[in-house]
Amino acid sequence: DAKTTQPPSMDCAEGRAANLPCNHSTISGNEYVYWYRQIHSQGPQYIIHGLKNNETNEMASLIITEDRKSSTLILPHATLRDTAVYYCIVDRDDKIIFGKGTRLHILP
Amino acid sequence: DVKVTQSSRYLVKRTGEKVFLECVQDMDHENMFWYRQDPGLGLRLIYFSYDVKMKEKGDIPEGYSVSREKKERFSLILESASTNQTSMYLCASSLHISGQGSYEQYFGPGTRLTVT
Numbered sequence: 001d002a003k004t005t006q007p008p009s010m011d012c013a014e015g016r017a018a019n020l021p022c023n024h025s026t027i028s029g030n031e032y033v034y035w036y037r038q039i040h041s042q043g044p045q046y047i048i049h050g051l052k053n054n055e056t057n058e059m060a061s062l063i064i065t066e067d068r069k070s071s072t073l074i075l076p077h078a079t080l081r082d083t084a085v086y087y088c089i090v091d092r093d094d095k096i097i098f099g100k101g102t103r104l105h106i107l108p
Numbered sequence: 109d110v111k112v113t114q115s116s117r118y119l120v121k122r123t124g125e126k127v128f129l130e131c132v133q134d135m136d137h138e139n140m141f142w143y144r145q146d147p148g149l150g151l152r153l154i155y156f157s158y159d160v161k162m163k164e165k166g167d168i169p170e171g172y173s174v175s176r177e178k179k180e181r182f183s184l185i186l187e188s189a190s191t192n193q194t195s196m197y198l199c200a201s202s203l204h205i206s207g208q209g210s211y212e213q214y215f216g217p218g219t220r221l222t223v224t
Contacts, residue, residue, distance in 0.1 A: 043200070043217055044198070046212035087150075
C-alpha cells in the first residue's frame with residue numbers, strides 16, 4: 001500500500017502557482033519524500049526529493065512540515081505543459097511504491 | 109542526459125507465447141526496475157535488481173521472471189503470456205546510494221503490450 005494520501009485531482013490557472021499537497025503521517029525518520037510526475041503517454045519523470053529541509057530546483061519547490069507528516073510541491077508558474085499526474089512517494093529503501101497521484105489540470 | 113530505452117513501444121502477442129521485454133540504460137546505474145501500469149491501479153513494481161545477476165521480487169511478480177546478465181540491461185520475461193498481462197510496462201534505473209532512499213529513478217518510454 002502507498003504510504004501517502006493525495007487529492008485525486010486539482011485545477012490551476014496558467015501562470016499561477018500550483019500547490020500540490022501530500023499527507024504522509026506514518027513517515028519514519030529516515031524516509032525521504034519524492035515527487036514524480038507523469039505526462040500522458042510518457043514514463044514518470046523525477047521532480048524533486050527531500051528529507052527534512054525545504055528543497056528547490058529548476059522545476060519546483062518542496063515544502064516539508066516540521067513534523068514531516070505532510071509536504072507540498074509548488075510549481076511556481078504553471079504552464080499547460082505541467083498538466084500531468086503528480087505522485088508523492090515516501091521511500092527508504094530502493095523500492096518505491098507509487099500511489100494513484102494527483103491529476104493536475106492547468107487551465108488556460 | 110540519462111537514457112533508458114525499451115525495445116518496443118507497442119507489442120502484440122498471443123496467449124501462451126513467451127515474451128521478452130528488453131530495457132537498456134546508459135548511465136552505469138546499479139538499480140533497475142520493471143513496473144506495469146494499469147488504469148485505476150497506478151504503477152506496480154514487478155521485479156527489481158540491485159546488481160548484475162541479482163533480482164528481487166516486487167509486489168506482483170507472479171507470471172514474470174527477469175534476467176540481468178549485464179549491468180546496463182534488464183529483461184522482463186513473460187513465460188506464458190496471458191490476457192491479464194495486457195498492460196503498459198515501464199522500465200526504470202537509478203543509482204544506489206546507501207541510506208538515501210531510491211534516489212531519482214529514470215524511466216523509459218514504456219512498452220504497451222497487448223496479449224490476444
